[in-house]
Amino acid sequence: MIHNNYFQLLGLVILSVIVTTSCEREVSDDAALATYPTNGQIFTDAPVGLTDEFFISFDPAGGANVNGFGTDDSEAYQGTTSIKIDVPDPNDPDGGFIGGIFRDRGEGRNLTGYDALTFWAKGSTTAVIEAGFGSDFIDDTYRATTDIQLSTGWKKYIIPIPDPSKLVQERGMFTFAAGTQSTNGLGYAIWIDEIKFENLGTVAQPRPRIENGDNSFAQTFTGGNLQVEGLTQTFSTTQGDVTTNVTPNYFEFSSSDASVATVSELGKVDVVGSGTAEITATLGGEEAAGSLVVESLGDFFSAPAPTRDPQSVISLFSNAYQDRPVDFFNGFYAPFQTTTSSDFTIQGDDVLYYLNFNFVGIEFNRGVSTINASLATHLHFDIFIPVDPPVNTGLRIDLVDFGADDSFAGGDDTVISQGFTSGFVSGEWISIDFNITGLNPRTNLGQIILADFAGRTPPSEFYVDNIYFYREDGGNINPE
Incomplete structure (x- = not known):
């Protein structure tokens, strides 16, 4: 508090403090808003108020190509210069897609007076790319993106701001990502010009969804x-x-x-x-x-904690061990599969949850390596059925080895199957141990299928935990 020694009467002192405090608060709020520029321009022949890097690429370690971004002085929608982006083909050694952000060089901009990001763009061919704003590689707090369809002629694109009142201090001015998914793997060029935030006044009828x-x-x-x-x-x-x-x-x-x-x-x-x-x-x-x-449903009882020595285990899904990479735990094989998933985590324990079950596929062969489990003797599952299962229920497990060619349906695939019919009761964990020694050589395992057995109706829903291969004698499971 600042005391004014010239006031002699207490009442005047109190009045002065009240007025001063009120005024200071109003000025402070206005000053805070004024701290951040309201300039909506991002690129008009040159970058406007952006960082020295201008374009900040996505991580090359994730496959982003950092070499295809530049400007073109021979092509522009308006003025003399546009942004030119060369989209690489998927096999480019420098990266199979291109994308990144434009970031404000200051502490951010106040964009509350705008209702949309707009820009002009065209492609050397028709293609679909992602574009938006709100990504600054710091917090990405108010990121908003959409897919846009490029044409071979200049076209204006409008990306509405979901709620302008949120963008009081926004640093993420523009973001894009472009690959060749829509061009059958063919690279192409993109030109972008006149990027700016605008108050169009024609953005209407908000329809948010969760x-x-x-x-x-x-x-x-x-x-x-x-x-x-x-x-x-x-x-x-x-x-x-x-x-x-x-x-x-x-x-x-x-x-x-x-x-x-x-x-x-x-x-x-x-x-x-x-x-x-x-x-x-x-x-x-x-x-x-x-x-x-x-x-x-109230308290959850976790599956029994595995006690096998980690050196004797190759784990696919268990918090007790280091898991090997898996493509997915539900392949959603259309059009015949009805099984859906609603996986959950309880106090740090990850659990798979299959509903509407008829069959499901777990794969580790597409974007990850198949598994050499030649020394494994068993495949283990823990299963919990939350509701009463059908009378005379059963479950079949198939394990598929992709053979020497290491590929699905390559002509040398082998499968071992076993049906399980006992112990399927609701409300408790059931351990299944599948002897896989009849499958040889088990060096390129790539798929597990859970399905009905011998016409028996399987449980309609169940939880799964602790999926792993193991060596029964406790020895090292990893081949020399």
């Missing part, structure tokens, strides 16, 4: 964690509807029963008790379509 607009359902236990997903915002524009994929920070989340489940500002759901709670959200005051209904 869970992709669906009323999703998840069954879990006390201590479980879930994430609200499928977050989008849609606006009508002069070019039709534009939908952006957005970060949770744009939304305000709420739970219908905080004694069952709470939800953070980032859409993380913590299950704290038994019962049912509905997670909903708003964006910019608009109620989002979709919801996540969480049913908590």
